[in-house]
Amino acid sequence: MAANLTQQYKKAEDNYRRSQTPEEELKWLQVMLTEMPKHKATDHLQAKLKTQISEKRKEVESQKASGKKGAGVSRSFKIPRQGAGTAVIIGGPNAGKSQLLMTLTRATPEVAPYPFTTQQPQPGMMQWEDVFVQLIDTPPITPDFLEPYLLGYIRSAELVLLMVDLASDDGIEQCQDVINRLNATKTRLATESSLDEEDVGLSFTKTFLLANKIDTDGAAERLELLNELCKLPFKQYLINSTDITTLETLRNTVYDSMDVIRVYTKAPSKKEADMDKPFTIKRGETLLDLAELIHKDYVKTLKFGRIWGSAVHDGTPMKGDYVLQDKDVVEIHV
Ligand SMILES: Nc1nc2c(ncn2[C@@H]2O[C@H](COP(=O)(O)OP(=O)(O)OP(=O)(O)O)[C@@H](O)[C@H]2O)c(=O)[nH]1
Ligand SMILES: [Mg+2]
Numbered sequence: 173m174a175a176n177l178t179q180q181y182k183k184a185e186d187n188y189r190r191s192q193t194p195e196e197e198l199k200w201l202q203v204m205l206t207e208m209p210k211h212k213a214t215d216h217l218q219a220k221l222k223t224q225i226s227e228k229r230k231e232v233e234s235q236k237a238s239g240k241k242g243a244g245v246s247r248s249f250k251i252p253r254q255g256a257g258t259a260v261i262i263g264g265p266n267a268g269k270s271q272l273l274m275t276l277t278r279a280t281p282e283v284a285p286y287p288f289t290t291q292q293p294q295p296g297m298m299q300w301e302d303v304f305v306q307l308i309d310t311p312p313i314t315p316d317f318l319e320p321y322l323l324g325y326i327r328s329a330e331l332v333l334l335m336v337d338l339a340s341d342d343g344i345e346q347c348q349d350v351i352n353r354l355n356a357t358k359t360r361l362a363t364e365s366s367l368d369e370e371d372v373g374l375s376f377t378k379t380f381l382l383a384n385k386i387d388t389d390g391a392a393e394r395l396e397l398l399n400e401l402c403k404l405p406f407k408q409y410l411i412n413s414t415d416i417t418t419l420e421t422l423r424n425t426v427y428d429s430m431d432v433i434r435v436y437t438k439a440p441s442k443k444e445a446d447m448d449k450p451f452t453i454k455r456g457e458t459l460l461d462l463a464e465l466i467h468k469d470y471v472k473t474l475k476f477g478r479i480w481g482s483a484v485h486d487g488t489p490m491k492g493d494y495v496l497q498d499k500d501v502v503e504i505h506v
Contacts, residue, residue: 175214181207189367189375192250192324194235198228201372217372224372248321251295253328255304256452257430260325263335264346265312268384270294271413272335273309276423281309288312293325300427303434303452307333313350323359331429332361332379334406336398338391344398347381351404363405378429381406382422384413431455433498435462438480445480445501453496460492463504470506478503 177185184207188200205221208214261269265287273279277296282289290311297304308329311319326332334350337343354360362376381404383395395410407425412418432452438445453462459477463470476489481500484490489505496502 175217176209177214178207178209181209185367188372190253190328192321192328193248194228194232198225198232201225201228204372220370220372227373249293251293251306251308251325253306254295255297255306256300256427256432257330258306258308258325258328259298259331259333259426259429260308260310260322260329261333261335262310262313262322262326262350263382264314264337264343264350266340267312267335267337267343267346268413269312269335270309272333272382272384272411272419273307275413275416276419277307279307279309293321298423298426300423302448302450303427303432305427305430313353314346315349315353318353323357326354326359326361326377327375329377330365330431331426332377333382333426334361334379335382335384337385338383338394338398339385339388341394343394344401347398348402361406363407379406380422380425380429381408383408383410386410386418387412387415433496433500435496436499436501437466438501438503440503440505445503457496458492459490459494459496459502459504462496462502463492463506466504470504473506475505477505 181204184200184203188197188204191197191200201221201224205218205225208218208221261272263269270281270283270290273281273294273296274283276298279294279296281294290309294309296307298307308325310322310325313322334347336347351361358373358375360376361379363378365378366376368374383398385391409422411422431454433455434450434452436445436447436450451462451465453465460471460474463474474492476491477494478487479490479494479500479502480486481497483497
């Protein structure tokens, strides 16, 4: 029997996946339970969710308790989501994570030829045509060192960029260490993002493998060795993070992975649309979803939208269920 999960449930699940703190996770798990249709086919899922909620509650409470006692500084850097989506850059020490952020964005992280330079995450905005994707540079992950907040970033990101240092003989092992370290948690790397249907805590985030420093001596041999030894399933890019010309294909696929389209809005009273600032919405979303994004009351008051775009004749009035296309111009009527 199918569980027939509702749109609201799926939205809550989506928000759960995007949560960056245990408190947020707890909140969305509770919403998921409320929104879950209660019938035989969901008994199992309900029970799992309840266990998950009680575990998460304990985690939140124990964090609060240790915070009150001042036992250890629990570091958490909440980075608000911005732009069309988020890609988080991870890897072993000295792999070139900060260099990549520096070359692709206007951010100015510290870049240095020794490990453990980066101690705090730093975001930057990567431009793609007229939109931006948020990139987050992070401290290195090693067998003994994994900032817990990184798991939240990885879960909530659309994409992980896993960097390998091809300039060092330790690069391959350091990359495998990152994967092993994450495999010991419920936050895993995969070729596509998904949530495990059986275990609600288990999440997989789409990952690209960035074989970095391809310009250095011995890089080609190390790359061959990496592919022989690790057989990683991720899509692979050979890059030199100091040279932007090697990053253009990556820039395009990072944007594609956000799985969004752009729409431009036009006020009914104006002749021209606002072409400077597109809205980005998930591919497959409708006119009604856009209306809600612009103003939450519009969900109830939307009458129709006039569309100028590739799928319809210019200015055609469409109902809320119209699936928006990339570069549509939309005039909302409420
Ligand atoms: N030749 C070459 N050098 C690179 C490349 N990418 C990064 N580097 C250099 O490698 C060194 C380490 O780069 P970072 O970006 O600081 O490395 P990181 O991964 O942020 O290091 P941590 O913050 O310590 O984890 C710096 O000297 C960079 O300039 C590359 O593709 N080619
Ligand atoms: Mg760094």
